[in-house]
Amino acid sequence: MSETSPGAPFAARARGALKDAYLQEALGIATTKFIGLRRESFEDFPQGDALRDRARAIKEATLQQLDRHLERLADNIERLGGRVHWAATGEEARDIILRLCRDKGVRMAVKSKSMATEEIELNEALEHAGVKPVETDLGEYIIQLAHEKPSHIIAPAIHKTKGQVADLFSQELGGHFEADPEVLTKVARVELRQKFLEADMGITGANFAVAETGTVVLVTNEGNGRMVTSLPRIHVAVMGMEKVIPSMTDLMVFLAILARSATGQKLSSYTTLVRGPRQPGEMEGPEEFHLILMDNGRTRQIAGTLREALYCLRCGACLNVCPVYRQIGGHAYGHTYPGPIGILLTAMLKGAPSVKELAHASSLCGACKDVCPVRIDIPRMLVELRERLDTEKIAPWTERLLFGMARRIMMRPSWFRRGASVARLAQKPFVRHGRLRALPLFFGKWTATRDLPAVAEKTFSERWRELRRP
Amino acid sequence: MITCLGDMFFPEVGVAMVRLLRRLGVDVEFPPGQTCCGLPLSNSGYHADARAVAERTVRLFAGAEHVVVPSGSCAWMVKAEYPGLLADDPALHAEARALAARTYELSQFLVEVLKVSGVGSTFSGTLTYHDSCHLLRGLGESRSPRTLLRSLEHGELVELPGSDECCGFGGSFSVRLPEVSTAILDKKLVSVEATGADCLVACDAGCLMQMGGGLFRRGSRVRALHLAQVLAPEGLP
Numbered sequence A: 001m002s003e004t005s006p007g008a009p010f011a012a013r014a015r016g017a018l019k020d021a022y023l024q025e026a027l028g029i030a031t032t033k034f035i036g037l038r039r040e041s042f043e044d045f046p047q048g049d050a051l052r053d054r055a056r057a058i059k060e061a062t063l064q065q066l067d068r069h070l071e072r073l074a075d076n077i078e079r080l081g082g083r084v085h086w087a088a089t090g091e092e093a094r095d096i097i098l099r100l101c102r103d104k105g106v107r108m109a110v111k112s113k114s115m116a117t118e119e120i121e122l123n124e125a126l127e128h129a130g131v132k133p134v135e136t137d138l139g140e141y142i143i144q145l146a147h148e149k150p151s152h153i154i155a156p157a158i159h160k161t162k163g164q165v166a167d168l169f170s171q172e173l174g175g176h177f178e179a180d181p182e183v184l185t186k187v188a189r190v191e192l193r194q195k196f197l198e199a200d201m202g203i204t205g206a207n208f209a210v211a212e213t214g215t216v217v218l219v220t221n222e223g224n225g226r227m228v229t230s231l232p233r234i235h236v237a238v239m240g241m242e243k244v245i246p247s248m249t250d251l252m253v254f255l256a257i258l259a260r261s262a263t264g265q266k267l268s269s270y271t272t273l274v275r276g277p278r279q280p281g282e283m284e285g286p287e288e289f290h291l292i293l294m295d296n297g298r299t300r301q302i303a304g305t306l307r308e309a310l311y312c313l314r315c316g317a318c319l320n321v322c323p324v325y326r327q328i329g330g331h332a333y334g335h336t337y338p339g340p341i342g343i344l345l346t347a348m349l350k351g352a353p354s355v356k357e358l359a360h361a362s363s364l365c366g367a368c369k370d371v372c373p374v375r376i377d378i379p380r381m382l383v384e385l386r387e388r389l390d391t392e393k394i395a396p397w398t399e400r401l402l403f404g405m406a407r408r409i410m411m412r413p414s415w416f417r418r419g420a421s422v423a424r425l426a427q428k429p430f431v432r433h434g435r436l437r438a439l440p441l442f443f444g445k446w447t448a449t450r451d452l453p454a455v456a457e458k459t460f461s462e463r464w465r466e467l468r469r470p
Numbered sequence B: 001m002i003t004c005l006g007d008m009f010f011p012e013v014g015v016a017m018v019r020l021l022r023r024l025g026v027d028v029e030f031p032p033g034q035t036c037c038g039l040p041l042s043n044s045g046y047h048a049d050a051r052a053v054a055e056r057t058v059r060l061f062a063g064a065e066h067v068v069v070p071s072g073s074c075a076w077m078v079k080a081e082y083p084g085l086l087a088d089d090p091a092l093h094a095e096a097r098a099l100a101a102r103t104y105e106l107s108q109f110l111v112e113v114l115k116v117s118g119v120g121s122t123f124s125g126t127l128t129y130h131d132s133c134h135l136l137r138g139l140g141e142s143r144s145p146r147t148l149l150r151s152l153e154h155g156e157l158v159e160l161p162g163s164d165e166c167c168g169f170g171g172s173f174s175v176r177l178p179e180v181s182t183a184i185l186d187k188k189l190v191s192v193e194a195t196g197a198d199c200l201v202a203c204d205a206g207c208l209m210q211m212g213g214g215l216f217r218r219g220s221r222v223r224a225l226h227l228a229q230v231l232a233p234e235g236l237p
Helices: A010-018 A021-043 A048-064 A066-079 A090-104 A115-119 A122-128 A138-145 A162-173 A181-198 A224-230 A248-262 A307-311 A317-321 A323-328 A339-350 A367-371 A378-391 A397-411 A413-430 A441-447 A460-467 B004-008 B011-023 B039-043 B047-060 B072-085 B090-101 B106-113 B133-138 B143-150 B178-194 B205-218 B227-231
Strands: A083-087 A108-111 A132-135 A201-204 A208-210 A215-220 A234-240 A270-274 A288-294 B067-069 B103-105 B122-129 B153-158 B199-202 B223-226
Touching: A010 A323, A010 B178, A021 A248, A021 A317, A021 A323, A048 A066, A048 A248, A048 A307, A066 A083, A066 A288, A083 A090, A090 A122, A090 A201, A090 A234, A090 A288, A108 A181, A108 A224, A115 A122, A115 A234, A122 A132, A132 A138, A138 A162, A138 A181, A162 A181, A181 A224, A201 A224, A208 A248, A215 A224, A215 A248, A224 A234, A224 A270, A307 A339, A317 A323, A317 A339, A317 A367, A323 A339, A323 B178, A339 A367, A339 A378, A367 A378, A367 B133, A378 B039, A397 A413, A397 B039, A397 B047, A413 B004, A460 B004, A460 B011, B004 B011, B004 B205, B011 B227, B039 B047, B039 B072, B047 B072, B047 B090, B067 B072, B067 B106, B072 B090, B072 B103, B072 B133, B090 B103, B103 B106, B106 B143, B106 B227, B122 B143, B143 B153, B143 B227, B178 B205, B199 B205, B199 B227, B205 B223, B223 B227
Parallel strands: A083 A288, A108 A132, A108 A201, A201 A234, A234 A288, B067 B103, B122 B153, B122 B199, B199 B223
Antiparallel strands: A208 A215, A215 A270
């Protein structure tokens, strides 16, 4: 099994990613850029902190009465002539779309970027059913051409260099294209224009849905979202149930911080508000509008330990600042949602045992919590996940034994002191100039790349006897 | 409070801290029987075990007027985590909160409690400072260490680009995912060396073990030192 294959253990995938020079180059440039843009945008925005608090409070309050808000949203959308479908699982959501495709004779669907449809692996299901899905977000278009998965929540092709994209386009579309983003974007535009006109169905996610007005909100930068929601005769939006917000006033709060957190923009280039299908007398818009409200493990967390993860706006800021993500990229995580928040979302969607290794893929540095627009305490939730893995004995028994021993030593000072003496004896053959450069067994995990200071000839406790005032 | 890594691997840091505090007129005591604050247990999710260690530590420091810790993460553990860990016992919870309120990371103690902005020491050369995650984001401290470092005569503080980024230590993370931990470290050390500084200063034993270990392995001329070692070098009274 190759190190990077999806079935390999997480540690092996991470090692593979570290050796991928293209990935390292592309990630380093992109995440550094995102961090700088976000920082600058909040520096010029003194009310940002208060708005973040308010956004968090709105999410908290909305979840308290999620059923009421969802019903109101559904009523309003039906009143506008749209159809609302309730999906308990990802499979149900997929089946609803496949049934629609069959009933309406859909052969091609254009998509704007949506993590919810990635979550339910919709493209594979559509292809299997004979429907051609076409991704129209540039990043998604690139990875669809490359037969890959997104590696970042908002920048799906972040792992690719422009040179790689040029090669991919040249190979897949025929021709020779320069590694110039402007040229490549024009190529994609030409390719996609015809698809928008040919498609029978447009599929999107939803950044928000406003209950009081029945409005589905899409935040995009390329204008493709508008084409997807207005040109094909059917528009299907797939959204996680937690995305509902009560009012348009609330929407303003979220819009003020979402793009700033994601790309450092005040607002994204396009904010598309969709209210049902084309109304009588309107010039554009689809004949049919369907909203799929998907649970897929979400509502059981309203009262669960992962509750805060339901506040997530999918801005990707926590990925950009995460030292682990910045080194290994999104694919190494092995699930739809990468990065620190992705570990929590994966636990939500697939259960805690599925993140047995990933729960430890964090140094708990807290940078994620710091930049999160709704201040999700990701490090604390990761530690709580680890606790669950320990108490439910999903963590390896060797590890549990080791930490049990550590506790015993910490509880008994005499053992602690004796531990230091034993270590001093044991390290003797390995000490060079007060340092350890190569240790056997488990300790080699440290000394393979770093020196370790030797246990001191005299520990502080031992030296205290002389330091103590007479 | 000297902390486990400080006791075993960096006793000179504790000694420098005692020297420094005494020079500033502080009466220093070292309650015997200290081991570890329990952070490694709590970080790995062993909360019941961490709770037992927290209870023990709270009792051990019951008599101290101020508790000074030369490590941001251990100070954070006491200040931010102990009260929550001991929330099930009202009496202990109250003691933990009181301990949290009188516990300080060294640089914070010097600047906030002793109100010093310099200690009158000299350092010849340039220094750069790494913000340890728990001190920076956990305790919200980035100024006190810099204030103290700027006060050094003949010393020059140069800012480390990305000083707020993790060094890759993360406790057991450093051996659970050693390659990732090292990749994060390498990036940090490249920035450190690019500053041209002679000395890299931090306020956390974990980060110093990681960054110091990496610098030695590279054969770098940059020394990793704790703030206390820079403020109160050996050989001075």
